[in-house]
Amino acid sequence: MxxxxxxxxxxxxxxxxxxxxxxxxxxxxxxxxxxxxxxxxxxxxxxxxxxxxxxxxxxxxxxxxxxxxxxxxxxxxxxxxxxxxxxxxxxxxxxxxxxxxxxxxxxxxxxxxxxxxxxxxxxxxxxxxxxxVDAMTYSVRGDSTLSKKLTTAQLKSIYNCTAPGSGTNFKPLLPQFGSGSRDFFLKQLGLTNAANYTTQFPCVSDIDVNGEPIQEHVGTYLTDTKHILPYSIAVYLSQVYGNAPAAQGKAVLATFNGVAPSQLNTASTFKRDxxxxxxxxxxxxxxxxxxxxxxxxxxxxxxxxxxxxxxxxxxxxxxxxxxxxxxx
Known part of the structure; x- marks a missing residue:
């Protein structure tokens, strides 16, 4: 699509x-x-x-x-x-x-x-x-080499650095520690959020190219076609339609567990209050x-x-x- x-x-x-x-x-x-x-x-x-x-x-x-x-x-x-x-x-x-x-x-x-x-x-x-109600999915660049149709198990393997090619084929990003979206996202993957998460799993980064903490739902952090980043569907919609400052850059939202990101309130896997x-x-x-x-x-x-x-x-x-x- x-x-x-x-x-x-x-x-x-x-x-x-x-x-x-x-x-x-x-x-x-x-x-x-x-x-x-x-x-x-x-x-x-x-x-x-x-x-x-x-x-x-x-x-x-x-x-x-x-x-x-x-x-x-x-x-x-x-x-x-x-x-x-x-x-x-x-x-x-x-x-x-x-x-x-x-x-x-x-x-x-x-x-x-x-x-x-x-x-x-x-x-x-x-x-x-x-x-x-919000829901989360993952985002990649529109020209990404990564699949836009992953499952929870596949995404977990990317974020715990067990996926083949972790750090090379996959370059996962996370928002800074303290982010509620980071906490929710990792918990939904069955992973434990911690301040030293990126030390435990060094293929993951929560720091941008300038050495600054990554903020939530900012698509411009996707500077590599192998980057992947959690994203709020509601915030993405607000950015695209001008109700929030434009920050999506080249980010596109993925179909997750077979559910398109349009299913915010119904079938979304990572739905949240x-x-x-x-x-x-x-x-x-x-x-x-x-x-x-x-x-x-x-x-x-x-x-x-x-x-x-x-x-x-x-x-x-x-x-x-x-x-x-x-x-x-």
Whole structure:
């Protein structure tokens, strides 16, 4: 299937998608400058949460302030103080939320997470609230020498360096450690995510040609026809259709386990919930509950915005009892 036909099929799969006039801002703009809820973290869900932060108002005032995973080194989330390093991943976002809770500084109220990484924060009293559905596949260049029709077993052998020609015929890439998509992808392959993963499996790289950490869902990292990279279907759609900054480069999405990437919400093998993480103590707080909790919450009610950014509607949107961290 040609790239054009593949994208048309994928676009049809999220049938209620409506194009908007360009991507939402990287950090909150307009009034109020500082919002009741500052949310940071996942690269995967930053653009849809930016869109929701523009759409959600209470009494005519925007309630959410969403800060991108990439941009300036620091962000400022409140009028007084609250200058902090920009969290660049799901893990970094949740850690920033935990740090804010423990410091009692109210600088970060919520975190974006593209995976259920609650086990890493046992005892931190966090609630993972699902709000949309994404799916992952792998990407290669359009002119790649690699197959665009692999299975889980084949992909696992590539990422644990047991495939014939690992490091030569196959040059697998991963996003940086802390990425929720990296964590989800490796777990789905039956592999254990770790900071030293690329040391354990040296045919895999999470560093680009400039020695910088690889970011999620950026197709321009595919500089070699033998490169292979995990990719969010929703983010790819947003990039192609202009709702997120164009970063796909020459990347094309592959058919995985016999399922075309157009099957975002139905047959996709690596389908996943994506989450907003809030303090468990705030689940019943009116400010948080109105925005995040329950299928009538302001986030869940904005299905048009969610699908505009390539994500699927989640039947469990707003539920607070699905992800329970284990006891410390």
């Amino acid at each position: 040609s790239r054009k036909r593949l994208l048309c099929a994928a676009f049809a799969a999220v049938a209620t998608v409506a194009l908007v006039g360009g991507p939402a801002q990287a950090d909150p703009t307009g009034t109020p400058t500082y919002r009741d809820i500052a949310i940071v973290g996942s690269d995967t869900t930053q653009t849809v949460m930016n869109g929701l932060s523009d759409a959600i108002t209470v009494g005519g005032s925007k309630r959410l302030g969403s800060y991108d995973a990439r941009g300036s080194e620091t962000i400022k989330t409140k009028e007084a103080g609250c200058v902090l390093p920009r969290p660049a991943s799901s893990g970094a976002g949740v850690t920033a939320l935990v740090n804010s809770i423990e410091a009692g500084d109210n600088c970060v109220q919520a975190a974006r997470s593209s995976s259920n990484n609650a086990a890493s924060y046992a005892g931190k009293n966090l609630t993972y609230v699902p709000f949309a 994506v989450y907003n993480v809030i303090p468990s103590a705030k689940v019943a707080d009116p400010t948080y509950a109105q925005v995040f909790v329950g299928n009538t919450s302001l986030v869940c009610a904005n299905t048009g915005v969610i699908t505009t950014y390539g994500f699927g509607v989640n039947p469990n949107c707003g539920k607070t009892d699905l992800v329970t961290p284990p006891a410390p």
